[in-house]
Structures are given as structure tokens and as C-alpha cells.
Amino acid sequence: MSTDVRLAVPLAVVEEILLNLPAQQVISVFRLVCHEWKELVDSAAHWRERCRREDLQPCDASRPPADWQMFYFLAKKRRNLLKNPRAEEELSGWEIVWNGGSRWAAHGTRKPHPDNTITKCFVTSYGLCLKRQLIDLKKEGYNLAFMDHLQPHIKISDWYIPRCDCGSQYQICVELLDQQKEVISIFQPEPVFFPQWNDEQWCEMTHVFKDYGPGVQFICFTHGGKDTQFWKGWYGIRVTNSSVEICPAAER
Structure with a gap:
């Protein structure tokens, strides 16, 4: 021209x-x-x-x-980098770390979720149940140079709920890993415990990784829990609608 x-x-x-x-x-x-x-x-x-x-x-x-x-x-x-976050495909996409008691299962939500499009959840049993996903950021379109230069926020979210008639425990651990899968940053709050005869309310766990430094290539998302009364079946914590998103830094 x-x-x-x-x-x-x-x-x-x-x-x-x-x-x-x-x-x-x-x-x-x-x-x-x-x-x-x-x-x-x-x-x-x-x-x-x-x-x-x-x-x-x-x-x-x-x-x-x-x-x-x-x-x-x-x-x-921006999108959810976790596969099958709502148990719509049973346990597909998740690596089972611990499968105690009656083992992990996918059930319908006993109590409606705040998002009425969510109708299924993962349920735990009387032995510890943990599952995880390893996200390869390069495969998802976020290469090392992109992450190092822009340092975008990494937002995680997880929804969990106890049964009202059984005590339960919820736990989560999210790690940012380098190319050798060594930990760069970690979010691992204390486990959350619910007593028997609680009000059975949905809760959301959130965290935003900021200023985590160079080298992040993988995100390891692990969560789960158990019931605390050792009842056979699926009376433990229930989880669904988990997410890991790469976000603009302007978001709170």
C-alpha cells in the first residue's frame, strides 16, 4: 500500500x-x-x-x-482450565489420589447450588478421598514467556457442602509448579470441619495467586475430604464447580 x-x-x-x-x-x-x-x-x-x-x-x-x-x-x-469440574462426566479427567471408604462417587446435589445449572457433585466417604488435576499451561496456550512477562493473576475457586446429618472435613491444595514440577507457590489452607447437624450450606473457597515470580508451567489442583463419623456410604464432604482461571490483573 x-x-x-x-x-x-x-x-x-x-x-x-x-x-x-x-x-x-x-x-x-x-x-x-x-x-x-x-x-x-x-x-x-x-x-x-x-x-x-x-x-x-x-x-x-x-x-x-x-x-x-x-x-x-x-x-x-479466559476459561476454566479444569476438565469435568461439575461431575457431569462422573470422575473423568481426575486422577484419584486417595479413595478411602466407599470411594469417590458422582451424585446429584442434595441441596440446590446457588447456580441452578449445577445439578451434580463429587461425594466423599468415610475414608479420606482426594483427587487432582495437573494443568499444563503450555498446552493450554500460556507459554513460559507469556506467564513470566505478564504475571497474570491465577484465580482458583471451589464449592463444597457437608451433609446436615454427618460431620465432615474439606481440604484443598493448589500448587504452582515449574518445568521440573518443583513448587513455586502454594495455597493450602487448614482443613475445614463441619459438625453433625449443621445447616448444610454451600461454601466457596477462593484464592488468587499474584506476584508469584517466573517459571510457572504447571498448576496442580487437589481437593477432597471425608466424613468424620466413619459411616459406610457417601456421607462425607461434597465438591463441585471447581475452577482455575488465568485472569486480568485488574480483577479483585
Whole structure:
């Protein structure tokens, strides 16, 4: 494209055209056309408008992203990296670490979950039941250079509930690992205990990894529990809707 043709097209028209093209193509091709187009593509206004049009907005509007381009790409890639988080495929996708008592099982939710689309959960027994997934960030599209340079937040969430008629224990451990699977950072709160004759309420465990340093390539998510009265069957803690997400840093 000649300089004369570029100058003949107002930048406002150019920007409208670019906003309707794939973002990756805009960066890898059209950003290189000329200095004016590079400035346009590199501007915060361009990426803020892309976010507005695609309804990608920070959770807290009073805290806009420091880098709208980074926010856009992280928000577009964002998804739950755990497979089968709601027990809809029985125990598929999970590695069983401990399978005590009557073993892990997938049942319907005894009490409705706050998200009424969730109808199944994983249930534990009278012996310790733990299961885990190992997430390879490179295979999920987040390579080492990306993670090291951007240091995006890593948000984990897990929902759990006891039975009202039986005491139970819930526990979780999430580790950020390097290429050799050595621990870089860990979230491992104390186990949560519920007494018999509790009010059987759904609870959410959340944590956000920030400023975890370079080298993260794997995330190991492990959770589970048991009942504390040694009753045969499935009276232990129930878990569902687990998630691990790579998030824009602007999110609380």
C-alpha cells in the first residue's frame, strides 16, 4: 500500500476497519504498515474500544486496567482450565489420589447450588478421598514467556457442602509448579470441619495467586475430604464447580 493511499484514508476510518478485523491479525500485520497505524494499534483507546464492543469489562469499573491490550487478550483467553469440574462426566479427567471408604462417587446435589445449572457433585466417604488435576499451561496456550512477562493473576475457586446429618472435613491444595514440577507457590489452607447437624450450606473457597515470580508451567489442583463419623456410604464432604482461571490483573 502506498503512502498516498494511506494518507487518503482518514485514521478514524482506518480504526473502524481495524476494529472489525481479528486482533491478532491487527497486531501481526496491520500494525507494521506505517508509523500512524502502529500508534493507532498501540493506543489504549483502540483496545478499550475493542473491550467495550466485545463486552470485556473489568469487574471493578473504578479500577481500569493499566494495560488495555493485555487485559483484552487475557479476558479473551479466559476459561476454566479444569476438565469435568461439575461431575457431569462422573470422575473423568481426575486422577484419584486417595479413595478411602466407599470411594469417590458422582451424585446429584442434595441441596440446590446457588447456580441452578449445577445439578451434580463429587461425594466423599468415610475414608479420606482426594483427587487432582495437573494443568499444563503450555498446552493450554500460556507459554513460559507469556506467564513470566505478564504475571497474570491465577484465580482458583471451589464449592463444597457437608451433609446436615454427618460431620465432615474439606481440604484443598493448589500448587504452582515449574518445568521440573518443583513448587513455586502454594495455597493450602487448614482443613475445614463441619459438625453433625449443621445447616448444610454451600461454601466457596477462593484464592488468587499474584506476584508469584517466573517459571510457572504447571498448576496442580487437589481437593477432597471425608466424613468424620466413619459411616459406610457417601456421607462425607461434597465438591463441585471447581475452577482455575488465568485472569486480568485488574480483577479483585
